[in-house]
Amino acid sequence: MSAASATIENVYIVLGAADRGEVVATTVRDDDLTGDASKRTGSPRPSHTEVVEQSELAAFVAAHEGGGSACPVSDRAPRWVWDSTARWYPQLLSAGVRVERCVDLALSRTIVRASELTAATEYARAPDDPAWHALRAEATLTAQESGAAGHSSPTAQTLFDFEPDGQPLEPLATRDPVAEFFAQQAAIAAATEPNRIRLLLAAESAGALVAAELRFAGLPWRAEMHDRLLTELLGPRAPQGARPATMERLATSIRDALGAPTLNPDSQAELLKTLRRAGLQVTSTRAWELRELEHPVIAPLLEYKKLARLLSANGWTWMEQWIVGGRLHADYVPGGVVTGRWATNGGGAMQLPKQIRGAVVADPGWKLVVADAAQLEPRVLAGLAADHAMATAGRDRDLYDGIVSSGAVDTRPHAKVAMLGAMYGSTTGDSARLAPRLAKAYPRAIALVEQAARAGERGEVVTSRLGRSSPRPGAAWRLSQTRATEPGATPADERAARSRARDWGRFTRNFVVQASAAEWALCWMAELRRRLASISVGAAEAGAVPPPFAYSPHLAFFLHDEVIVHAPAAVAEQVAEEVRAAAASAGRLLFGDFPVEFPLSVAVVDSYADAK
DNA sequence: CACAAGCGCCAC
DNA sequence: AAACGTGGCGCTTGTG
Numbered sequence: 001m002s003a004a005s006a007t008i009e010n011v012y013i014v015l016g017a018a019d020r021g022e023v024v025a026t027t028v029r030d031d032d033l034t035g036d037a038s039k040r041t042g043s044p045r046p047s048h049t050e051v052v053e054q055s056e057l058a059a060f061v062a063a064h065e066g067g068g069s070a071c072p073v074s075d076r077a078p079r080w081v082w083d084s085t086a087r088w089y090p091q092l093l094s095a096g097v098r099v100e101r102c103v104d105l106a107l108s109r110t111i112v113r114a115s116e117l118t119a120a121t122e123y124a125r126a127p128d129d130p131a132w133h134a135l136r137a138e139a140t141l142t143a144q145e146s147g148a149a150g151h152s153s154p155t156a157q158t159l160f161d162f163e164p165d166g167q168p169l170e171p172l173a174t175r176d177p178v179a180e181f182f183a184q185q186a187a188i189a190a191a192t193e194p195n196r197i198r199l200l201l202a203a204e205s206a207g208a209l210v211a212a213e214l215r216f217a218g219l220p221w222r223a224e225m226h227d228r229l230l231t232e233l234l235g236p237r238a239p240q241g242a243r244p245a246t247m248e249r250l251a252t253s254i255r256d257a258l259g260a261p262t263l264n265p266d267s268q269a270e271l272l273k274t275l276r277r278a279g280l281q282v283t284s285t286r287a288w289e290l291r292e293l294e295h296p297v298i299a300p301l302l303e304y305k306k307l308a309r310l311l312s313a314n315g316w317t318w319m320e321q322w323i324v325g326g327r328l329h330a331d332y333v334p335g336g337v338v339t340g341r342w343a344t345n346g347g348g349a350m351q352l353p354k355q356i357r358g359a360v361v362a363d364p365g366w367k368l369v370v371a372d373a374a375q376l377e378p379r380v381l382a383g384l385a386a387d388h389a390m391a392t393a394g395r396d397r398d399l400y401d402g403i404v405s406s407g408a409v410d411t412r413p414h415a416k417v418a419m420l421g422a423m424y425g426s427t428t429g430d431s432a433r434l435a436p437r438l439a440k441a442y443p444r445a446i447a448l449v450e451q452a453a454r455a456g457e458r459g460e461v462v463t464s465r466l467g468r469s470s471p472r473p474g475a476a477w478r479l480s481q482t483r484a485t486e487p488g489a490t491p492a493d494e495r496a497a498r499s500r501a502r503d504w505g506r507f508t509r510n511f512v513v514q515a516s517a518a519e520w521a522l523c524w525m526a527e528l529r530r531r532l533a534s535i536s537v538g539a540a541e542a543g544a545v546p547p548p549f550a551y552s553p554h555l556a557f558f559l560h561d562e563v564i565v566h567a568p569a570a571v572a573e574q575v576a577e578e579v580r581a582a583a584a585s586a587g588r589l590l591f592g593d594f595p596v597e598f599p600l601s602v603a604v605v606d607s608y609a610d611a612k
Numbered sequence: 613c614a615c616a617a618g619c620g621c622c623a624c
Numbered sequence: 625a626a627a628c629g630t631g632g633c634g635c636t637t638g639t640g
Contacts, residue, residue, distance in 0.1 A: 267637085268619055268637095269619095269636075288627075312633090312635070313621085313622070313632095336631085339631095344631095346632090348623085349632095351621090351624090353623080354622095377624095417625055417626080423629075424628045425628055426627090429625060429626050510629035511629085559623070
């Protein structure tokens, strides 16, 4: 595993808020951090401190990013250290300033305090600090909360959280970024494998930069194309509260087929009752259950449900709320999921249905480079377990085809359900039936997920490749386990305890794979972002995105194992190559020389709908 | 009237 | 193929 070269000195500039809207910039050098870091108590010894007017901040940052003359101690741009990228970076982007590297203290804090690799440190054992906790809560506001307050509309950037009179919204003095930075560095230096967690934190912070840049640039979205798709599927737009024509016709068919002239098909309770009255043996109104039945109502009902979902989730109302200036500016929340996957705040950018992806179209003269990692999670599992047989199955081909070729199972669909079942903890059906064959062919990989499951069942913590650890089960879980072992425990107590233990085991089983896959994706994006920054194009290619991305290919979308780069057509093929190279690089960062491949499917297209 | 729970479906 | 991992989010319905 590679580590940062020790010969190039790192320079950090910690940004913090001062009174009256000024910014305190504290320079910290490697020398300040080395020495006996494990004994350091967190008291800072800054090399240099200066106060910058808020209005001068962008220019200050830009000057240091320029490197060379402005930064006498290093050729590289400094690492900007701030409490939260989401609080500092949007205003810099708006001013046309891109930064190369940062340390996101809030994201790092969450990882370091939970990681098994730093569990023995004072930093991890210290009680929670409400000032930092509040920052995390702020980043994961639900869409309802922020939407109701009117803060989540894509145009309203949370620039600096200052009231109009220039006073900070909350007393930031309690959240001292310099002290926090030193405390984190001390804990990292004392970690059992410092380079593992260093890589994770670097990737996480790079991800935070990417998230802000994704929101800033946005995903190119043609509202008129979206409107055309909706009209074709649903009928012309109807007034608020009314159904578009196609949906209304389907509603009438449903009512006729069930002899229920007043039925509201949007009411799950009413619908269930009516279906049962019509003699249909259903326990719910789920589409997969309805699909099993033969009755005239089924076809129109399934069609109605599909369209109702589209209308409510991504209909005209959604379009008007979220598409601004021909872009979807999704509000990503890096680390918003326990496993390290990202979440989003409003807009549903991580659930864009395939039906409307035709509205995602590159600007004139530009292309979309759409790339997704093929069978990412099983490949990550092969790397985690150092399972050569599974790595071989995925070499130069579809991994599920490779499993079939090895003779373990007979068809690709079987290989897929068996693999997913192994990673999710399925106990029924085909995947459970095929599990023993998979375990025989790939004993190391299967043993790894089984061990993670057993650890979870015992209430233990599991840890990803780079050091993200799972949360511990809550008080209710522990109580159910102790109750089952106490004298007088009933069979029901024991059943409940076993069931909850297995539930948590499925979580930890999946955690090791999903969290490590999220780390691969972060490394992939960080490396891609670095490579994209070095591709220059002429002014002739200028696009609709304001600086700093007007002339350069930039990330426009991310979804777990998939990215979209919006690129000038002239460099689109070059970008496609960089995307592949970045994937190979991510594989090496996580698994060194272990020969597991991470192939991508890459498409250079005008429309997202044409990518697959 | 506001809010939460339950349901169901979208994405990976 | 089955209902097994992580989420977001809109609808209806029940409740304070």
